[in-house]
Amino acid sequence: MMGGRRTTGSLAIWAACAALYGCDAELTGSSAIRVFGRTGVGPGEFSYPRAVARTDEGRLFIVDKSGRIQVLDDAGEPVISWELPESDAGKPTGLGLGPDGRLYVADTHYSRVLVYEPDGVLVMSFGTRGTAPGEFLLPTDVAVDHESFIYVGEYSGNDRISKFAADGTFIMTFDGSESGGTALARPQSLTWGPDGNLWVADACNHRICWFARDGELLGTFGRSGDEPGAMRFPYGLDWLSDGTLIVAEYGNNRIQRFDREGRSLGIWGRAGRRAGELAYPWAVAVGEEDDIFVIDSGNNRVQVVPAAVVRAASGTTTASAYTKVEP
């Protein structure tokens, strides 16, 4: 009898506390979302992080507006960091990893690609400003295939993807219009799909496209909107181990999961500043056990959403945090 009362009492106090302090506990506690990083320029701190790349060994490369690249482990512990050669004109918005383990940086405002060893030694840089084939205006992201061909997306009037050899020699450029499709508008993120094709977040067309390695547009899905299946400014892409696609929607402040036919499998996150909420998510990376590292740019942090939360489309997570959508 007394035990029951105590339970009721503590429940009441818990409920009052929850009402007073918001319901973070539910989101952080029960669904076990991890958050690391905070505002600042120190180790493990971020100033508007915008791009992430993760190695299979569990190293996260993150670039932010402090003009440096930080290497962190999956727990968010800083390992090393290095400054970019120049950053006054603007900071990079895309990172890619090569099969050789090198880090490829889309140095957006300097119209070039920087190539680093994983320890921060700059090994190569290529690209000049311009609109001619092989030149860049504002490169967005870099993806490198298994044969070390380098694909660079760019925007601001030069919305296209250019293909280079490993030494930076220009090979070709494409934007989808050659294949009869709508031309790209800000290809913000480039990633390799399980099908071996190049998947592109075509941000200002609010859609996802995929291209063969020769530049042929193979398919697209998505439209502008905030209902499931639609998206606003998809900025970040990565794949779960089950072959489904995770999209970070900059404009809708959320993560959406799609199958390869473009069926929305679920939505997670909403605009806000608390745990489980996002502000301008620029990028995503999938880690061990399908943990999703979401670059929560406007909140200067990384949120690690466990696979359980996103993949459990059977409704075991709360409706507010995750919505299952029947295709």
Next chain:
Amino acid sequence: MIVASLALIRFEEPGYLALLAVLPLLVVMSYRSLAGLGPVRRWLAIAARAVVVTLMILALAGAQRTKTIDDLSVVFLLDRSRSVPEDLQRRAYEYIARAANELGQDDRLGIVAFDGAAEVEQLPMAALAVDAISKPYAPDQTNIAGAARLAMALLPSDATGRIVLLSDGNENIGAVLSEAEQFQAAGVPVDVLPIQYEHSDEVVFEALQAPPTATAEETINLQMVIRSQRAARGSILLYHNDALIDLNPEDERDAGYPVDLAPGPNRKIVPVPLRAAGAHRFRAEFRPADPDADTILSNNEGRAFTVVSGQGKILILATPEDLESSRSTALLLKRALERERLVCEVEVAGANPLDQVRLLEYSAVILDNVPADDLRDDEKQTLATYVRDLGGGLIMVGGDESFGAGGWLGSPVEEVMPVAFDVKHKKQFLKGALVLVMHACEVERGNYLGERCAIEAVKTLSSRDLVGVLAWKWQSDAQGHWTVPLQEVGRRTPIINAIRQMSMGDLPDLDEVMRPGVKALLAREDVGPKHMIVVSDFDPQGPRPDLINMMKRGGITCSTIAIGYGGHFINEGLADSIAKETGGRFYRTNDTSKLPQIFIKESREIRRSLVQEGEFQPRLVNPLSPIVQGLTGEPVPILGGYVLTTARELADVPLSRVTEEGDEDPILAHWRVGLGKTVAFTSGLWPRWGPHWTDWPKFTKFWAQLVRWSSRQSEAAAFDVRTTVHGGKARIQIDAVDKNASAVNLMEIAGRLVNPANEGTPLRLTQTGPGRYEAEFDARDRGNYIVDLRYRMGRGTEAVSGTLQTGLSVAYSPEFSELRPNLPLLEELRQRAGGRMLGEQEPAAVFDRAGLRRAEARRSIWESLIYWMLLMFLVDVAIRRIAINPLELYRKARRRLGEAAAFGKEGKEAAAVLSTLKDARERVRDEQRDDAAQPDATARYEPRTPDQKASEDLSRALGGASEMEQPVVARPTRKKPAESEADYTSRLLRAKRRARDEMTKDED
């Protein structure tokens, strides 16, 4: 960690404690009244009651708990005024940093940096949190007193405090010494670490003195005072109205006057002839031959000016386009006025900065079709002040870039004009629509800047125009990206408030925010000009071709402003192409201070509809106006256009245009405002708007009358005026003599003072001696102080009145005249505030607690006392009303254990106890019979005595019969028992008889 070494109770109103004297009385009274409770409960109840009353009295007395505290908060005051060299400021900060290394566990460190203003760099904290001192705010001043007051406010009340002053002691605002005792009284000593320096190689231009007033054709003597620390050589350059005077005619290459300065003050006198009326500005500069011989170069300058009375010149401001054209309106006006012997100067608006001293040269200013953005904000304010406080004349001549069409709406100039530039009353007015697309693009203070630009743009719109503001919102809401949905400007305030809430997000795509703006503009068919302004770094995705086509088809013009910072990449090509394709203009700037002007200029785009073109006959409404006198014989010539305005209620409108709707639009309006006069002529632009007007023979006379009416009048006054400035205080002294050289007494002399910030304040001179009038005012800021005075002497018909302009200049900050620290002031402060003189070597001393008065923290506890009082009150009631019976509890317990089994055995024992009790009862009954035998009319119910109760309870507990059926204590009775019994019997008999009667009736 606050460590309480001793806990004490103090009282806010100790007088109430006297009420504690009632406690013994309470005890005595309670002892009597609670006699029936038995000794234990009685004393418990008395104790509870005493506690209740004591708590109440303590609460009334305002009890507080007091703790003495070991924490020490030290606030450092760091002087960052100009008199302290920067390297010494850094050293002072390093001293604080070293002191921070000595912070103990209970120590806190705060920093206030000060100059003329004091700023909190760090609140008292357990560590040093700032790595440098922020930039000076008002470095030309030093206000130690203000900084010390701020430090006092920062010290926590629950910690011991100390202020450490790091300064050279050269204060020029406030008087810290007069407040020093307060710090000591508050238990906060002020320790001082003097910042030591000595400028030994220094030349200070102490004063350039010019007579404040003079007459035309007079030669005045400029007196220079230059103080040098040691013998020095150099030359003096003298500028008259910005033109260099050649003081060294022998040397063609160098106009400087060579001087050899002796140690101490050096005086030089230079005669300067003055020709024209108005203000004559002088600037003298000492240039050392050896730059190393002078440490501070900022104090090598002197400024002064002299006002020559008489009809001043007329300044005509025009646009470069007008002056370059072969049919320039401004030059036409100039020629007309010169024919009437008025001296005119024509100038491109904005080419030479307008300031009050310069404007004193002119008795009137004409703005000839000048758009608002050609002048800076402070120049517009200067013009308004020139009219209102200094009695100048201002004439605005119309054209397609004047009045509301020129962006003047909402400016300080509009406030002084006889017409308002808005046209709320016009029904047929074609309104314009403006949409602003804002993107902060990471520019420093970008949000604030964006707000300011948008507000400036809204201010220049007519209340009937439409405005909308779009900025990327990261959290979508019902309004989409609209900060202000497209709507009528109306009262402006709600829109301005909404803009102040604007948050400009990181915009990914210009199309996303421009598209709703374009759609909203296209939806409005009742609107004339439709314009969009986009400010961005154009790094977001550009608008799609279909959107540009929509704009082109819908007649929406779009101007683009590309801004950035440092080397930030800006997509100029995109910005330029949007502007070109839609017929707008493209601007590129990294100078964010220019943005508001661009916005004002661009918002003009939609106010073109204020310009009304087409010939009309102006109507002469008021022939008595001084401006149109003598022009009334024939009709005024036809005009070809004008700008819509609204005449102010108090303005005189001699010429107007009556529209078909019956509105009277002002063409010529004038009024007096403050000390000056303004005229609005809403037409102009000859010959486009009035070829007949320029051919009119009375054109010249009309303009001469108009300009003469509005011009400031200034007469020569036979007064001796002196101005001095010293230690931030300026003094103006006037000696007035009449033509018989006798002092003029009881003169009224008052006017306005205009400071370098263009703020006008009233100034009144008081008589301090025969014919001498004086006034004093603050002159701490660098720049010109202008005094415009009206005087009146004599009485009745003999009265003479006039005006007088004078003033003085402060060439450099008083901070630059300090050559060494003011150690006596610092020593005096230390003594008065009970502090120590610190050395730079022992920073740990600042946290030394020796001799400090420990702080006390007090906390009111009356509320908790009230709670305890209520609780004790309940306890008191409970003690009196609830009797807890241990035996009863025991009985219940036994019953549970097995009542039946125990009964047989214990029943016998109970009977034995019972007989003992019966004896006791008999004994008591006998005693009570004795008591009852005594007559007692006031006898009342009394509780049973504990003995009785115990016997009853016991017998109940043991299962015996109660012996208490009859009352033990006699009740007062008025009737004798025998009578009662007889009465009872007779009632029974009556009832029996009645029952029998009824039974017989029933049988019948």
